[in-house]
Amino acid sequence: MHEMGICQSILDASFEAAEAEGATRIKEIRISVGELTEVVDFALQFAFESLSPGTLAEGGKLVVNRIPAKSRCPSCGTEFEHDRFETTCPECGNPFNENIAGRELLIDSVDVEKDD
Amino acid sequence: MEIDLSKPILDRNERLAEENRRVFDEKGVFVLDLMASPGAGKTSTILATIDALRDRYGIAVIEGDIASKVDAEKISAHGIPAVQINTGGACHLESDMIQRAISALDLDEIDLLIIENVGNLVCPTEFNLGENAKVMILSVPEGHDKPYKYPNIFEISEAVILNKYDTVSVFDFDEDDFRSVVGKLNPRAPIFPISATKGDGVSAWTEWLAGRIDAARASAEEV
Numbered sequence: 314m315h316e317m318g319i320c321q322s323i324l325d326a327s328f329e330a331a332e333a334e335g336a337t338r339i340k341e342i343r344i345s346v347g348e349l350t351e352v353v354d355f356a357l358q359f360a361f362e363s364l365s366p367g368t369l370a371e372g373g374k375l376v377v378n379r380i381p382a383k384s385r386c387p388s389c390g391t392e393f394e395h396d397r398f399e400t401t402c403p404e405c406g407n408p409f410n411e412n413i414a415g416r417e418l419l420i421d422s423v424d425v426e427k428d429d
Numbered sequence: 430m431e432i433d434l435s436k437p438i439l440d441r442n443e444r445l446a447e448e449n450r451r452v453f454d455e456k457g458v459f460v461l462d463l464m465a466s467p468g469a470g471k472t473s474t475i476l477a478t479i480d481a482l483r484d485r486y487g488i489a490v491i492e493g494d495i496a497s498k499v500d501a502e503k504i505s506a507h508g509i510p511a512v513q514i515n516t517g518g519a520c521h522l523e524s525d526m527i528q529r530a531i532s533a534l535d536l537d538e539i540d541l542l543i544i545e546n547v548g549n550l551v552c553p554t555e556f557n558l559g560e561n562a563k564v565m566i567l568s569v570p571e572g573h574d575k576p577y578k579y580p581n582i583f584e585i586s587e588a589v590i591l592n593k594y595d596t597v598s599v600f601d602f603d604e605d606d607f608r609s610v611v612g613k614l615n616p617r618a619p620i621f622p623i624s625a626t627k628g629d630g631v632s633a634w635t636e637w638l639a640g641r642i643d644a645a646r647a648s649a650e651e652v
């Protein structure tokens with residue numbers, strides 16, 4: 314679904330960075346994806362395989378770092394990792410917590426090769 | 430050689446959403462992004478919302494669909510400005526489409542801009558448009574188990590409308606289970622059971638919305 318568009322955005326950002334460095338090949342693109350997003354690894358990899366041939370990223374790898382969901386309890390200050398269906402504070406039982414991780418959609422770095 | 434980027438993948442959409450947000454703030458427009466499956470009753474809910482609030486606020490609507498002008502024509506027939514966006518296959522709206530659509534509207538006359546997103550429970554969730562609030566509609570015939578299958582949209586919505594409530598007994602919709610799982614995913618979100626086409630329950634929803642609009646105005650005046 315929307316993984317195609319997301320993958321194209323990843324590639325566009327990677328090409329821009331690689332070209333700015335005069336790179337000739339992208340070996341690896343590292344991204345972080347939060348567990349609370351609706352972005353599926355399989356669909357992203359499929360999109361990468363469809364979109365990368367014929368570009369600087371041909372033959373390269375897309376490495377996805379999954380980030381667990383985490384919240385902070387405003388009443389007792391506890392920070393805790395949680396499953397998406399159980400977000401209650403494990404220390405004091407407060408159900409209304411601030412999400413602090415798990416929604417990431419970040420491009421972290423690009424590993425490139427240059428011709429000498 | 431490793432190049433450090435550390436930036437949002439949807440950077441361009443985020444930047445354009447902020448630009449839209451600035452324009453809306455400057456013009457004092459409250460923007461609602463309404464999301465739901467195809468046929469859940471987005472257009473019907475918008476029409477009911479217009480009827481309830483048109484005496485209090487200047488309203489306009491942006492209709493997002495893959496194709497056709499049907500929905501925008503329904504809104505225009507109600508005497509409300511409507512812009513149709515056809516995404517040509519894309520399963521959600523993005524900020525640049527909104528930016529183009531608002532150039533066709535007189536924002537000075539508008540207090541409430543309602544965006545009907547493309548019918549989809551997944552894709553619209555990752556894309557900010559510059560809205561004040563995202564709200565979703567689930568319709569009773571879709572079933573009470575949808576929050577288990579599509580959790581993200583329930584998590585990010587500020588309110589959940591449960592439409593076609595007139596059919597609740599026909600579809601054996603387990604409302605207690607629905608309320609319990611939505612409460613786990615998003616304990617702050619109010620749930621509004623409504624029948625958009627019959628009018629039942631609509632006023633609880635529109636009063637909540639009016640409260641949000643007035644609160645946004647009050648905080649803008651403080652600045």
Ligand SMILES: Nc1nc2c(ncn2[C@@H]2O[C@H](COP(=O)(O)OP(=O)(O)OP(=O)(O)O)[C@@H](O)[C@H]2O)c(=O)[nH]1
Nearest residue numbers: 466467468469470471472473548592593624625626
């Ligand atoms: N029984 C009943 N039917 C409803 C209700 N709300 C909408 N409908 C019917 O559901 C169908 C779809 O309604 P729309 O408002 O067009 O739904 P939508 O989400 O805008 O649909 P798309 O834009 O095509 O995705 C229509 O036949 C409506 O008459 C309701 O509260 N009760």
Ligand SMILES: [Mg+2]
Nearest residue numbers: 471472500545
């Ligand atoms: Mg519609």
Ligand SMILES: [Zn+2]
Nearest residue numbers: 386389402405
């Ligand atoms: Zn706590």
